[in-house]
Amino acid sequence: MSAPATAAKPPRERVADWPLADRVGYGLCWAAGGLLCVIAGAIVLYILVQGLQYLRPELLFSRPEVSLDQSESGGFLDPLLGTFMITSIGVVIAGIIGVSVAVWLTEYGRPAGLARAVDSAVEVVAGTPSIVLAIFGLLIFQSSGLGFLSFTAEGGGVFGRSFIAAGTMMSLIALPLVVGATREALSTIPRHVREASYALGKTRAATIWRVLLPAARPGIATGLALGMGRIAGDTAIVVILLGAAGQITPQGDVAPFNVLRGTGSTLTSYVYNNSPAGEGNAPQKAYAAAFVLLLIVIALNFVVDLVARGRRGGVQWIR
Amino acid sequence: MSSTVVEPALRPPRAAAAGGPWSDRRVELALAALGVALLALIAGMLLFVFGKAWPSFANNGPAWFGAGGSVDLQLQDIFNSPANPKDYEYKLRAWPLLYGTAITTAFAVVFGLVFALLSALFIVEFAPPRVRRVLEPVVRLLAAVPSVIYGLIGILVLVPFVGKNLVTQSREESVAFVVQLTGASILVATVILTVMITPIMIAIITDALRAVPRSWTEGGAALGVNRWRVMWTISVRAVRPAIVAAAVLACARALGEAIMLSMVSGSVGFAPNPLDGFTFFLEPTRPLAATIVDNAEGLSVKPFGETIYAFAAVLLLSSVFLSVGGWLIRRPLRRVGAGAA
Numbered sequence: 001m002s003a004p005a006t007a008a009k010p011p012r013e014r015v016a017d018w019p020l021a022d023r024v025g026y027g028l029c030w031a032a033g034g035l036l037c038v039i040a041g042a043i044v045l046y047i048l049v050q051g052l053q054y055l056r057p058e059l060l061f062s063r064p065e066v067s068l069d070q071s072e073s074g075g076f077l078d079p080l081l082g083t084f085m086i087t088s089i090g091v092v093i094a095g096i097i098g099v100s101v102a103v104w105l106t107e108y109g110r111p112a113g114l115a116r117a118v119d120s121a122v123e124v125v126a127g128t129p130s131i132v133l134a135i136f137g138l139l140i141f142q143s144s145g146l147g148f149l150s151f152t153a154e155g156g157g158v159f160g161r162s163f164i165a166a167g168t169m170m171s172l173i174a175l176p177l178v179v180g181a182t183r184e185a186l187s188t189i190p191r192h193v194r195e196a197s198y199a200l201g202k203t204r205a206a207t208i209w210r211v212l213l214p215a216a217r218p219g220i221a222t223g224l225a226l227g228m229g230r231i232a233g234d235t236a237i238v239v240i241l242l243g244a245a246g247q248i249t250p251q252g253d254v255a256p257f258n259v260l261r262g263t264g265s266t267l268t269s270y271v272y273n274n275s276p277a278g279e280g281n282a283p284q285k286a287y288a289a290a291f292v293l294l295l296i297v298i299a300l301n302f303v304v305d306l307v308a309r310g311r312r313g314g315v316q317w318i319r
Numbered sequence: 320m321s322s323t324v325v326e327p328a329l330r331p332p333r334a335a336a337a338g339g340p341w342s343d344r345r346v347e348l349a350l351a352a353l354g355v356a357l358l359a360l361i362a363g364m365l366l367f368v369f370g371k372a373w374p375s376f377a378n379n380g381p382a383w384f385g386a387g388g389s390v391d392l393q394l395q396d397i398f399n400s401p402a403n404p405k406d407y408e409y410k411l412r413a414w415p416l417l418y419g420t421a422i423t424t425a426f427a428v429v430f431g432l433v434f435a436l437l438s439a440l441f442i443v444e445f446a447p448p449r450v451r452r453v454l455e456p457v458v459r460l461l462a463a464v465p466s467v468i469y470g471l472i473g474i475l476v477l478v479p480f481v482g483k484n485l486v487t488q489s490r491e492e493s494v495a496f497v498v499q500l501t502g503a504s505i506l507v508a509t510v511i512l513t514v515m516i517t518p519i520m521i522a523i524i525t526d527a528l529r530a531v532p533r534s535w536t537e538g539g540a541a542l543g544v545n546r547w548r549v550m551w552t553i554s555v556r557a558v559r560p561a562i563v564a565a566a567v568l569a570c571a572r573a574l575g576e577a578i579m580l581s582m583v584s585g586s587v588g589f590a591p592n593p594l595d596g597f598t599f600f601l602e603p604t605r606p607l608a609a610t611i612v613d614n615a616e617g618l619s620v621k622p623f624g625e626t627i628y629a630f631a632a633v634l635l636l637s638s639v640f641l642s643v644g645g646w647l648i649r650r651p652l653r654r655v656g657a658g659a660a
Contacts (some may be wrong), residue, residue, distance in 0.1 A: 026546075029444075033442065043461075047468065108351065114354070129638060132368070135618070235465065240612070276474050301459055
């Protein structure tokens, strides 16, 4: 009983001496923990085995083709690029808006009523199902004023489907993560750091830009990486706002913009469309793509761990 | 925080450069404007989705939420309604979809909550340090797996498994006149949904359990109470707000899950009958979110699109209610408990 760390565990306590009900509870806890490991292990191993079995290097470098014959339906180069594009667009928008909103909420936050309203708006976004965001996005981008941002039919009908549309709505699912992580990071910066900066004659804006944001960089990076993982894994928005085309289909003539305005696919929609639920019904390709997708998501989580190492581990990834 | 900043005589040159267009006032206004824009966007979302959904609600009245007829046939009629706006077909009785959403969510949250609570207790108190170091990334991993991968495993592994082993001839015949059993069922949907929402709950409850003041549990232990009792009677009670928060958050997640459920729930607008005994769990259904995904192609047909937006409006309203409700429940509980999430 010398160290306080062992104080909660009296000496010579044996589980076998506990009342039956307590032993049952204790056993259930072990069972739950074990089950958790088994489920995670099974999922990862299964996708690993199936993925490696069907993954060929050429799948990564060939474009998907529409074909009933699986040997001719190509690979998933376009979906891979699509995932990177969507993730980049989404995370850039979410980063800019999310960090700004978080800074405003923690550093200014007035009028207080408005700040509270914005805070709850972020909460509402966090709770809104991505499928609802998706069809809301369709509502926005189908308005004819925004026709220049998406796939447009000959007669002037606006489909509202493009990488820009999908990426913009994707930024909303990353936004709460970025706002949460940034606020957390800003609020852990001690107050005297700000006061020291003011004492040196910096304005509040300069303090934010030169002192607070650099100090909060790891937190912001964590939020962005989490957001990227969320975006890369979302399917509903892609299925609705990007359409079911396999290949990246540019729209218009202006070089980089036409791709963004066009439609295409991402790894998630590729998996969905090639599973028995979609039209493709090519489980081998779906497994291979799912494997790559899982690798990307795990890598992003690894980045979060690297960035957050040594810091007090929060629960920012919830939301 | 001081609101007035004294302008010093000497300013660092960089700061002076940044002070020009980026004056305090302007930065604050710009940031506030962004916040207001976000607020407007969310308000716009609520307004637009409800506005778009209104004709469907208005034409059906409260019966929209009721039962009656086959919802899939009704959706088909709406999709095929005549081009003349006066003849638009709107008749819809969405009960099977609402019911499908409610049972999958409720089962998943109830099972998930028990599972998550036990796992959280295990991680915080009972697991040896080495096991704990494995479990934490495992929880993170389970939370990070994209829903389409869960759906893929469901549709390619679990659905055929259930179809082969649990759906027997006699079960199939017993319900053959209403619905076909294929293996895509609420059983598979609930199992996968539980796995998907458990990690969030574990994370919230674990975090709260860690925040329970050590002196409370030590006090219990000093009185000779064993470790399980200490956790169950002191820590778990103290983290009740976090448990509520976890359930609410998981509920919102489960309600909105679309892709996975559209892949494994059978995609039949059918209300499973609990009186069928175990067969109940093998019957297919189709929750609201999955219905939206399955029917996204028809959004351009006006009355059909409005019906789909009505589904979205119901989902949106439920998720807003969940966040508000969770906040209201959590507030009085926060006073009695520690470590509110």
